[in-house]
Amino acid sequence: MKAKSLISITDFSKEEYLKIMRLAEDFEANPNQELLQGKVIATLFFEPSTRTRLSFETAINRLGGKIIGFSDSSSSSVSKGETLHDTIKMVSNYADMIIMRHPMEGSARYASEISSIPIINAGDGANQHPSQTLLDMYSMIKTQGTLDNLNLFMVGDLKYGRTVHSLLMAMLQFENPIFNFIAPQELVMPNEYKILLASHGIKYFEHSEFTEIINAADIIYMTRVQKERFIDPVEYEKVKNVYILRNEMLKNTKENLRILHPLPRINEIHTDVDDNPKAYYFTQAKNGVYARMAIIAHLLNLK
């Protein structure tokens, strides 16, 4: 029998999203629950990601579990040429769950087919990183009280940014979202997502200018515009300072507006925003621990 895993955000139903939200809230209220006592969780980071690993390992520790694993493949048997297949086979005999990050796309799906224990995908190349989306959703429901009827502004790299794509997919399950996409010409939201929104009868608007249109926003989801994404460096120079959020731009925005960012940020949110009560990205990162506790508890049927 195959264990239940979390590989892509669409692996979960709306009911499961809402269950994760409830559990995360419960864990936030009571962070130290010994649900993982006697359990071993493997964190296999075939490529390093300190931020994600620490968040997961904090979640495991809060739940009273033990951790085995590695934080980058050069310090493991993988550097000796062991296949992913064999590593997963071996570790699934030792642990109760595997949390993995791997540079190849589809690696986590493949691991879930081999493994007898649940897998959480903590990032497979540029493909999926579903726990990020669940913590984004938890941050939204916590600050807005609902995931229905939200006006969501996504800003920056909407072409390659996997976090915005996953969030969009998840929000298809909720009532009446409105999407506003703000991106430079080179990095607009891919057509496949726009077609999907249209087929669900969901409204979306595209803009290339980052102006007072944000006054209608409930959530602004900022992403990084990376130089490497541009074929023409001149184009990058033209837009690099256009998609930066500054405190003065928030003057007439809604009271309930919150600003999210998957972090790390470079310069796309000016530091003068940090003290604004609408800035939520650091709390968002903290919410990640509770969302991950909820995912672990759900997949292991502990709650």
Added chain:
Amino acid sequence: MEKHLKVSAIKDGTVIDHIPTKALFKVMKILQLEECLEMITFGNNLDSKAMGTKSIIKIANRFFADEEVNKIALVAPHAKLNTIRDYEVIEKRVVETPREIIGIINCFNPKCITNAETITTRFEVLSNKPITMKCLYCEKITNENEMVYS
């Protein structure tokens, strides 16, 4: 003028007609005919009203299940299958694009895990004309032009 095909008739077996000329050997490979010990005759670059030129394969004493034959839909979407019993055509079939394609093609995405380890590829077919499909591993969408046959 000789109107019959220049490929000898078979008593029992299957005739696969209307294969695009360039797809003949791919079809042979997909149906694993290299390993078939029965008599196989084929014609390539035959005249075709509809296709310009076409290929035809006749396999004695071999009959195909739909799942088997639908695998060739990717390379020969207009192929027609005639089942032959005692020199008579007893059944005519067309191929249908399957909803899932297992094996046959490699993922075009160089960063896909299926290109790094020994994994049988799996694709969900999203549309038929043109054929687009989604790799069930890396989730990238590929179309006819990007397909790489394994």
